[in-house]
Amino acid sequence: MPIPSSTHNQTKHWRALDAAHHIHPFSDTAALNKEGVRVITRADGVYLWDSEGNKILDGMSGLWCVQIGYGNKELAEAGYEALKTLPYYNHFFKTSNPYTIELATKLASVLPSGHERVLFANSGSEANDSALKLIRYYWNLKGRPEKKIHLSRDYAYHGVTMAAASLSGLTPMHPQFDLPLAGFEKVPGPYWFGAQAAGYGDIAPDEFGELIAKKLEEKILQLGPGRVASFSAEPVQGAGGLIFPPRSYWPLVEKICAKYDVLLHLDEVITGFGRLGEWFGAQAYNLSPDIMTMAKGLSSGYQPISAISLGARMGEAIANANEELVHGYTYSGHPVASAVALKNLEIIEREGLVKRTGSEIGPLFQRRMRETFADHPLVGEVRGRGLLCAVELVPDRPKRSFFPEPGNVGTHCRNYCFDGGLIMRAIRDTMVCAPPLTISESEIEELIAKAKDAIDRTAKDFGRM
Numbered sequence: 189m190p191i192p193s194s195t196h197n198q199t200k201h202w203r204a205l206d207a208a209h210h211i212h213p214f215s216d217t218a219a220l221n222k223e224g225v226r227v228i229t230r231a232d233g234v235y236l237w238d239s240e241g242n243k244i245l246d247g248m249s250g251l252w253c254v255q256i257g258y259g260n261k262e263l264a265e266a267g268y269e270a271l272k273t274l275p276y277y278n279h280f281f282k283t284s285n286p287y288t289i290e291l292a293t294k295l296a297s298v299l300p301s302g303h304e305r306v307l308f309a310n311s312g313s314e315a316n317d318s319a320l321k322l323i324r325y326y327w328n329l330k331g332r333p334e335k336k337i338h339l340s341r342d343y344a345y346h347g348v349t350m351a352a353a354s355l356s357g358l359t360p361m362h363p364q365f366d367l368p369l370a371g372f373e374k375v376p377g378p379y380w381f382g383a384q385a386a387g388y389g390d391i392a393p394d395e396f397g398e399l400i401a402k403k404l405e406e407k408i409l410q411l412g413p414g415r416v417a418s419f420s421a422e423p424v425q426g427a428g429g430l431i432f433p434p435r436s437y438w439p440l441v442e443k444i445c446a447k448y449d450v451l452l453h454l455d456e457v458i459t460g461f462g463r464l465g466e467w468f469g470a471q472a473y474n475l476s477p478d479i480m481t482m483a484k485g486l487s488s489g490y491q492p493i494s495a496i497s498l499g500a501r502m503g504e505a506i507a508n509a510n511e512e513l514v515h516g517y518t519y520s521g522h523p524v525a526s527a528v529a530l531k532n533l534e535i536i537e538r539e540g541l542v543k544r545t546g547s548e549i550g551p552l553f554q555r556r557m558r559e560t561f562a563d564h565p566l567v568g569e570v571r572g573r574g575l576l577c578a579v580e581l582v583p584d585r586p587k588r589s590f591f592p593e594p595g596n597v598g599t600h601c602r603n604y605c606f607d608g609g610l611i612m613r614a615i616r617d618t619m620v621c622a623p624p625l626t627i628s629e630s631e632i633e634e635l636i637a638k639a640k641d642a643i644d645r646t647a648k649d650f651g652r653m
């Protein structure tokens with residue numbers, strides 16, 4: 189559909205149609221319809237344009253996914269070529285296609301060792317849903333059908349299917365749908381900045397990391413190790429507030445999973461494809477997961493595609509089960525999505541975007557964010573790695589306390605960001621940022637200047653400056 193050149197009347201028309209016919213994700217429909225949506229009509233590099241002609245720097249890479257930036261012609265051409273050559277075919281009838289075969293092979297070359305086999309799906313939620321089914325199947329194959337409890341963490345976001353939402357630890361996601369399902373249990377997340385407010389006292393990060401890892405062990409022992417199937421976790425928690433675990437956390441968690449024969453499932457939907465300066469969070473934290481899920485940066489968001497990779501023991505058990513695996517989607521390994529993802533991985537590799545994020549632009553971004561915000565009167569902590577960064581807005585830095593109505597100050601600041609032409613996400617009162625891996629130095633300076641303006645104005649409004 190050609191998009192007409194934008195005018196005020198056109199925007200009004202689109203807003204009215206959107207309000208009449210379109211229900212948005214994670215939105216209060218009536219309130220949104222009253223306010224009117226912003227219609228995004230175009231994107232290039234790190235910028236978006238809306239139908240009123242406003243240019244916006246996208247500090248969130250869409251929803252943490254546009255690794256190589258918008259407007260990449262090579263991806264468009266890869267998709268167009270596949271659309272012309274093989275717009276659709278499936279993998280059910282003893283068939284495959286070159287795009288998906290090449291993509292699976294390419295993935296195996298960048299995944300942690302042992303991850304030789306992948307399955308495809310269309311979203312992060314589906315990948316996680318599939319992962320839980322494969323975990324259940326693995327234990328059934330191993331003659332351990334009593335191992336069925338899935339552990340995950342407070343503040344986790346794993347998506348919205350019945351299982352993925354049950355796995356998520358953001359509790360507002362549950363009551364509308366009578367979730368979580370039975371067999372889903374939570375343990376605390378390693379949110380050191382929130383430790384004092386949560387009653388753990390003035391505890392050092394590594395001590396806290398160990399304490400929270402031990403809560404996992406306590407939970408496994410309480411439920412009975414023979415009943416626990418898996419522990420699912422994002423290497424760095426994303427939508428729950430960009431929570432970076434203390435250094436002590438992951439090594440101990442991995443040991444605990446091994447000790448009680450609990451499968452480790454890493455949800456790499458945000459942390460994959462260079463975001464942390466390594467291909468995956470598994471490599472950034474030196475982890476050997478049994479199963480991984482990935483989406484978003486796999487295609488830089490240009491096509492809906494996700495994948496589930498199996499480590500050696502799950503991969504061998506499932507590939508050698510000698511029976512039909514009764515799972516798969518019409519669009520698993522869609523040729524067009526596969527072609528786009530394959531080209532995306534080629535570009536990430538050719539342009540050295542992982543190394544650039546790990547040792548050049550990422551460290552520069554982290555240094556400049558800390559120089560600008562670490563001593564700001566409204567800021568309690570700046571944390572980040574690679575091209576992920578969070579700024580905690582707090583009333584009292586030494587006490588690491590939070591504002592009484594979480595989300596108020598953050599939303600206020602996010603609105604100032606939007607008004608100033610910057611997209612940053614507010615999670616409670618934490619401002620988070622995940623720009624495309626292709627962002628330039630001058631665009632980083634622009635992002636930081638705009639964020640500073642929004643945070644300064646927020647500080648003034650709340651009497652902190």
Ligand code: PXG
Nearest residue numbers: 311312313345346347422426427455457458
């Ligand atoms: N796992 C993780 C770690 C995610 O961040 C999903 C799974 C689900 O992916 P799909 O493709 O089913 O949406 C996600 C998605 C936000 C936000 O506001 C984050 C996500 C999705 C929507 C909004 O931060 N992450």
